[in-house]
Amino acid sequence: MALADTNSVITDRAASAGLRRRRYAADLRLRIYGIAAITVAIGMLAVLLGTLIVGGAQAFVQTHIRVTFPVSAEWVKADDPAAGNWRNVVRDGLAQVFPDLSAAEQREVVKVLTNNAQFFVRDAVLANPSVIGSTITLDIPAADPYDQLNKGVITRDTAEENRRLNDQEIQWFDTLVERGLVSKPFNWGLIFNSNSRFPELAGLKGAIVGSFYALLVCFLVSFPIGIGAAVYLEEFAPKNRWTALIEVNINNLAAVPSIIFGLLGLALLIQTFGLPRSAPIVGGLVLALMTLPTIIIVTRNALKSVPPSIREAAFGMGASKHQMIMHHVLPLALPGILTGTIIGLAHALGETAPLLLIGMNAFITSEPGGVMDAATALPTQIYIWADSPERGFVARTSAGILVLLAFLIIMNGVAIFLRQRLERRW
Amino acid sequence: MNVMQQATTSPIEIRTPKMPAMEGRAVSVFYGQKQALYDVSLAIERNQVTSLIGPSGCGKSTFLRCLNRMNDTIDICRVTGEIRLDDEDIYNRDIDVVELRARVGMVFQKPNPFPKSIYENVAYGPRIHGLTRSKIELDEIVTSSLRRAGLFDEVKDRLNEPGTGLSGGQQQRLCIARAIATRPEVLLMDEPCSALDPIATAVIEELIDELRENFTIVIVTHSMQQAARVSQKTAFFHLGKLIEEGHTSDLFTNPKNKQTQDYITGRIG
Numbered sequence: 001m002a003l004a005d006t007n008s009v010i011t012d013r014a015a016s017a018g019l020r021r022r023r024y025a026a027d028l029r030l031r032i033y034g035i036a037a038i039t040v041a042i043g044m045l046a047v048l049l050g051t052l053i054v055g056g057a058q059a060f061v062q063t064h065i066r067v068t069f070p071v072s073a074e075w076v077k078a079d080d081p082a083a084g085n086w087r088n089v090v091r092d093g094l095a096q097v098f099p100d101l102s103a104a105e106q107r108e109v110v111k112v113l114t115n116n117a118q119f120f121v122r123d124a125v126l127a128n129p130s131v132i133g134s135t136i137t138l139d140i141p142a143a144d145p146y147d148q149l150n151k152g153v154i155t156r157d158t159a160e161e162n163r164r165l166n167d168q169e170i171q172w173f174d175t176l177v178e179r180g181l182v183s184k185p186f187n188w189g190l191i192f193n194s195n196s197r198f199p200e201l202a203g204l205k206g207a208i209v210g211s212f213y214a215l216l217v218c219f220l221v222s223f224p225i226g227i228g229a230a231v232y233l234e235e236f237a238p239k240n241r242w243t244a245l246i247e248v249n250i251n252n253l254a255a256v257p258s259i260i261f262g263l264l265g266l267a268l269l270i271q272t273f274g275l276p277r278s279a280p281i282v283g284g285l286v287l288a289l290m291t292l293p294t295i296i297i298v299t300r301n302a303l304k305s306v307p308p309s310i311r312e313a314a315f316g317m318g319a320s321k322h323q324m325i326m327h328h329v330l331p332l333a334l335p336g337i338l339t340g341t342i343i344g345l346a347h348a349l350g351e352t353a354p355l356l357l358i359g360m361n362a363f364i365t366s367e368p369g370g371v372m373d374a375a376t377a378l379p380t381q382i383y384i385w386a387d388s389p390e391r392g393f394v395a396r397t398s399a400g401i402l403v404l405l406a407f408l409i410i411m412n413g414v415a416i417f418l419r420q421r422l423e424r425r426w
Numbered sequence: 427m428n429v430m431q432q433a434t435t436s437p438i439e440i441r442t443p444k445m446p447a448m449e450g451r452a453v454s455v456f457y458g459q460k461q462a463l464y465d466v467s468l469a470i471e472r473n474q475v476t477s478l479i480g481p482s483g484c485g486k487s488t489f490l491r492c493l494n495r496m497n498d499t500i501d502i503c504r505v506t507g508e509i510r511l512d513d514e515d516i517y518n519r520d521i522d523v524v525e526l527r528a529r530v531g532m533v534f535q536k537p538n539p540f541p542k543s544i545y546e547n548v549a550y551g552p553r554i555h556g557l558t559r560s561k562i563e564l565d566e567i568v569t570s571s572l573r574r575a576g577l578f579d580e581v582k583d584r585l586n587e588p589g590t591g592l593s594g595g596q597q598q599r600l601c602i603a604r605a606i607a608t609r610p611e612v613l614l615m616d617e618p619c620s621a622l623d624p625i626a627t628a629v630i631e632e633l634i635d636e637l638r639e640n641f642t643i644v645i646v647t648h649s650m651q652q653a654a655r656v657s658q659k660t661a662f663f664h665l666g667k668l669i670e671e672g673h674t675s676d677l678f679t680n681p682k683n684k685q686t687q688d689y690i691t692g693r694i695g
Contacts, residue, residue: 316527317531318524318554
């Protein structure tokens, strides 16, 4: 009997050791699954960023060609320089580099420079009229095919009939390279130019300004309304069927596909209220509708996370509800509210679908001067470029995405900074 | 009881030491359908410490929170009966809760200073109630309140540092300073020492005894030793009813009720 008991204890021990081993094995498996999942996620992110950087890097530099233009008084009158024949000035400049070309060839060689070269020369001379009668040396952006040649996108071993540039044109470019006239500086135009038909000139300025105005409208509308709604629901509203219904609807609103908000903007804001098409004010209002539920939800959570002891302390001191909220609860909840708002705005910055519906994907070559002017936004600009046939827009699409990502990272960084810096711990 | 009621009806005798500072008459409290307090009548004597004891859930905190209408913040809470402060029913419609809470201050179980500076914590009450006209007056109130709470010497060099950076016992004394800065008549304390160590508890108990000179104090406590040490009057609650009340020494040495005796000897609770 005693022996049997000892045995059963021993087998119990063996069994429990086995159980323990299986438990450890299960722990280990779970950990391996977790690490594998994270690896896959980070890998995908790395592939995405890698593709974008490889594809977009080319757009951050731009081929420029240094040409010395003789600004002859024959083409440009000193008393009215703006009306000068700038096309001829450009032709003369290139004729100095390639002196022995026929008239037809001269017309072709001008296309090494961007189509708008005449305006670059004009603006430079207007800024400095004393050069009329002498010469002016400028770095002019190369036309897209030559830019692509310089960046190695157009290759020389492609058969001539399949190439954008024929052998003659490549030879002209090589001459320019030999003479040290070709440079490839950082492409500030990507940030400081507005959109253009010509990839070498197209930039994001209009889209950045348009996005800024749209987000400004979005913030000014959704922040106060969102906080007001959240404070009412959290602090004042009785808990009954109506507030429950409102709550469910706010949560549902956050899940409505964004294109539907675009339709609402089109039908209501543009058709009914007659607001201008493609304007950041409409975009901002539509984005505000989308951001509102996010702000209400994060504000309510931030208000909820203020410990009840602070409310009791305020009430115990004889603070009114208004004083309790304004002096204690709202300031304590503010870091959380700001963080959530910035993340909501970052979300709005990347939103495309509703902006397409209200016409913020128009071709607009100047930045908007205000919220009522026609504009594009960053994501819609990327969409337009992705849709454009010229080779130069391929790299610019990736570069545009990188710029957008940079803005998103900055905004999220600010949110994290605020959270770390301002959030109190109890 | 009868004598007291006569006293309250006679205007000449108002504010004489005989008249209780506060008095509950047939107070019942309901949380929704559930009744938490049954017909409690209890007088709070002026410049005395009254302790409310009893097992958890007996209604002693509920009664305490009726005295400055903190129960108002709970939607489903309903109070019947009468609670008089200087011959006024505090549940009367004309009574302004904000003013009431300036006259009946409260210190909570867990020290809950505002996450602001020590100075701002104490200055908050006088500020929202408009008790001071100048910065000098406010400084004076803050200093005297901190001094009365026995905290001034420890914090005088760091009045602008956050109150949340103090130790638990100091935080609780800061909360007491904050509560007395509005010059209340009555100070309610809801288990003020339950989150503190024995040394901090001893400091607070000593402080309570000193404060008695200027304030009327009601303290809820789980510790019968504490009730015996600090209070002159003790009320024993059980299951929402006031079982017995009387002089602390009498109640602990010679309880009249069987339940009281069971509780103080540790047989129930």
